Amino acid sequence: MTHTHGYAAFDPRSPLGPYDFERRTPGPRDVSIEILFCGVCHSDLHTARSEWGGAKYPVVPGHEIVGRVTAVGSEVTRYREGELVGVGCMVDSCQHCAGCDEGLEQYCLNGFTGTYDGIEKETGRTTQGGYSDSVVVDERFVLRIPQGMDPAAAAPLLCAGITTYSPLRRWKVGPGSKVGVVGLGGLGHMAVKLARAMGAEVVLFTTSPGKREDALRLGAHDVVVSRESEQMAAHAASLDLIVNTVAAPHNLDPFLALLKRDGTMVLVGAPAEPHPSPTVFNLILQRRSLAGSLIGGIAETQAMLDFCAEHGIVSDIETIPIQAINDAYERMLKGDVKYRFVIDLGSLKAAA
Amino acid sequence: MTHTHGYAAFDPRSPLGPYDFERRTPGPRDVSIEILFCGVCHSDLHTARSEWGGAKYPVVPGHEIVGRVTAVGSEVTRYREGELVGVGCMVDSCQHCAGCDEGLEQYCLNGFTGTYDGIEKETGRTTQGGYSDSVVVDERFVLRIPQGMDPAAAAPLLCAGITTYSPLRRWKVGPGSKVGVVGLGGLGHMAVKLARAMGAEVVLFTTSPGKREDALRLGAHDVVVSRESEQMAAHAASLDLIVNTVAAPHNLDPFLALLKRDGTMVLVGAPAEPHPSPTVFNLILQRRSLAGSLIGGIAETQAMLDFCAEHGIVSDIETIPIQAINDAYERMLKGDVKYRFVIDLGSLKAAA
Numbered sequence: 001m002t003h004t005h006g007y008a009a010f011d012p013r014s015p016l017g018p019y020d021f022e023r024r025t026p027g028p029r030d031v032s033i034e035i036l037f038c039g040v041c042h043s044d045l046h047t048a049r050s051e052w053g054g055a056k057y058p059v060v061p062g063h064e065i066v067g068r069v070t071a072v073g074s075e076v077t078r079y080r081e082g083e084l085v086g087v088g089c090m091v092d093s094c095q096h097c098a099g100c101d102e103g104l105e106q107y108c109l110n111g112f113t114g115t116y117d118g119i120e121k122e123t124g125r126t127t128q129g130g131y132s133d134s135v136v137v138d139e140r141f142v143l144r145i146p147q148g149m150d151p152a153a154a155a156p157l158l159c160a161g162i163t164t165y166s167p168l169r170r171w172k173v174g175p176g177s178k179v180g181v182v183g184l185g186g187l188g189h190m191a192v193k194l195a196r197a198m199g200a201e202v203v204l205f206t207t208s209p210g211k212r213e214d215a216l217r218l219g220a221h222d223v224v225v226s227r228e229s230e231q232m233a234a235h236a237a238s239l240d241l242i243v244n245t246v247a248a249p250h251n252l253d254p255f256l257a258l259l260k261r262d263g264t265m266v267l268v269g270a271p272a273e274p275h276p277s278p279t280v281f282n283l284i285l286q287r288r289s290l291a292g293s294l295i296g297g298i299a300e301t302q303a304m305l306d307f308c309a310e311h312g313i314v315s316d317i318e319t320i321p322i323q324a325i326n327d328a329y330e331r332m333l334k335g336d337v338k339y340r341f342v343i344d345l346g347s348l349k350a351a352a
Numbered sequence: 353m354t355h356t357h358g359y360a361a362f363d364p365r366s367p368l369g370p371y372d373f374e375r376r377t378p379g380p381r382d383v384s385i386e387i388l389f390c391g392v393c394h395s396d397l398h399t400a401r402s403e404w405g406g407a408k409y410p411v412v413p414g415h416e417i418v419g420r421v422t423a424v425g426s427e428v429t430r431y432r433e434g435e436l437v438g439v440g441c442m443v444d445s446c447q448h449c450a451g452c453d454e455g456l457e458q459y460c461l462n463g464f465t466g467t468y469d470g471i472e473k474e475t476g477r478t479t480q481g482g483y484s485d486s487v488v489v490d491e492r493f494v495l496r497i498p499q500g501m502d503p504a505a506a507a508p509l510l511c512a513g514i515t516t517y518s519p520l521r522r523w524k525v526g527p528g529s530k531v532g533v534v535g536l537g538g539l540g541h542m543a544v545k546l547a548r549a550m551g552a553e554v555v556l557f558t559t560s561p562g563k564r565e566d567a568l569r570l571g572a573h574d575v576v577v578s579r580e581s582e583q584m585a586a587h588a589a590s591l592d593l594i595v596n597t598v599a600a601p602h603n604l605d606p607f608l609a610l611l612k613r614d615g616t617m618v619l620v621g622a623p624a625e626p627h628p629s630p631t632v633f634n635l636i637l638q639r640r641s642l643a644g645s646l647i648g649g650i651a652e653t654q655a656m657l658d659f660c661a662e663h664g665i666v667s668d669i670e671t672i673p674i675q676a677i678n679d680a681y682e683r684m685l686k687g688d689v690k691y692r693f694v695i696d697l698g699s700l701k702a703a704a
């Protein structure tokens with residue numbers, strides 16, 4: 001077993017604090033990874049505070065992991081000691097259902113194993129995430145970080161990146177597409193960069209007029225303050241796809257009305273409370289769809305990383321020491337981050 | 353001008369009664385039609401009572417029209433005097449937008465002209481529907497009733513038929529598909545027949561256990577009482593498409609949960625009040641979609657009629673005289689019709 005230092009939530013209300021635990025003894029197909037960086041996703045906070053219910057404490061959050069391989073099992077073929085690798089939201093799945101068979105492990109019909117707050121099949125224990133100094137992962141769930149990519153800024157690609165890349169691919173975004181992105185946070189800023197790199201015309205919708213310049217810098221062709229009905233009307237029935245990254249409940253109708261015929265608004269944020277019900281006429285009148293999408297499969301995650309490397313895309317980040325995580329959560333709730341906190345796990349070592 | 357006898361609603365509360373009016377003078381591209389039969393659609397009642405708001409009284413409902421050509425204009429090429437023809441929900445559209453260009457006049461970006469309660473471009477007057485003895489329609493919006501098809505039972509195909517046929521085609525239903533149909537009314541019974549004829553496995557969902565035998569007779573492979581959670585669970589994550597024909601607000605979540613990955617539930621009923629908001633997780637977890645669909649284009653309506661002729665499909669109907677229309681509305685509201693009332697317009701002549 002591997003003794004591991006980390007930061008955990010111990011109950012829904014207390015701040016996160018130091019927590020030591022054991023990783024499983026690496027098996028023949030396992031990759032042992034020294035964690036260098038871990039992005040801070042809103043899901044981490046939801047789980048730390050059990051906002052989706054049922055969190056298993058203590059829980060070490062973090063599923064945007066970048067690290068270096070320290071050892072590989074005897075049957076590992078894809079990775080070698082010293083390589084830079086990533087781990088995203090999943091560390092296992094059944095490998096024999098319709099989802100897994102198609103490389104869509106995120107839709108595993110028997111339930112994938114989350115990187116944290118899941119149940120580790122090998123041990124029956126709770127999985128623990130990347131706010132820690134090491135992790136042991138089956139090589140099938142390990143990603144290769146492309147050469148030359150900044151490891152800290154790559155970390156958020158493992159969740160925020162793939163969560164927005166996957167629906168852009170699924171709904172075939174490319175040159176000629178007009179794509180809306182709702183919300184300019186961790187997911188939204190990745191959606192803007194990725195959709196732009198795929199050749200789409202990109203419109204960013206925000207409630208904050210102050211985000212205009214930044215959105216244009218990130219790649220948006222136009223920025224619409226979604227409370228301004230005239231600005232909204234200028235894009236009526238014109239969008240092929242809207243990637244809605246806002247997890248807080250909000251009125252979907254003004255956005256649905258911007259879709260052209262057969263257009264889709266895909267929700268990638270999961271609010272604890274439902275959105276107000278959309279008007280059926282908005283769906284019927286131009287045969288529009290409201291859909292959801294969950295992260296992405298492992299093969300697709302690798303394709304996303306390679307796409308990002310090719311197009312020089314990483315996340316805009318603010319690096320923090322692990323000791324600042326509780327402040328970071330508060331700032332995240334206020335939207336005070338451009339656009340993803342990434343924990344430098346070196347800070348854990350320094351304190352140990 | 354053509355003097356026309358009909359039945360109209362004069363205000364939202366009074367019963368429908370006799371109403372005489374003029375049809376426009378037929379133009380060179382117009383087909384003059386003696387109406388033989390007209391189906392009774394729930395939209396007729398919504399409009400007669402202005403339940404969607406803004407009805408223009410007096411209004412003659414009816415958009416499931418079958419009749420015989422009595423005269424054609426000098427430029428009409430597709431129809432001749434004496435032929436059996438149909439008219440559905442539309443009598444005109446702009447003919448030059450993206451929707452019309454693709455033969456999807458129902459999604460005309462400038463708004464199609466409804467068969468009743470619309471604005472007739474030629475005259476600026478309110479269009480009046482098929483609860484009447486004649487109608488004048490541009491040949492582009494006239495359908496051919498296939499030879500040998502029962503004209504009364506063909507009438508509901510013009511709305512109930514195309515409204516369910518179009519989404520079945522759009523979502524590529526065929527052999528190997530598993531299709532759910534929610535509700536066994538005018539639309540639902542057509543959806544069952546059509547999906548079955550396309551080669552799909554068909555599951556009918558109803559709140560009425562008494563509809564089981566009838567649903568099986570109509571072509572369903574299985575019938576599920578949607579309030580029985582065990583029966584529902586037997587189809588979890590197994591359906592490719594659900595055609596939801598229920599216009600009354602109801603909980604969509606139990607049905608969304610029956611869709612397999614990438615499945616779609618398409619709403620074809622338009623409730624005056626919204627459905628309760630669906631749970632976002634139900635969309636995200638298997639990348640499901642909630643969509644809407646509106647009737648169908650003219651070319652597609654002809655294809656549907658030809659498909660029905662080929663497969664021996666018509667609507668199950670109960671024929672009524674026009675004088676029984678107000679009773680029919682009350683029975684329709686109680687679900688007491690198998691499965692569509694069709695007015696025999698001969699009854700209008702007899703009374704005149």
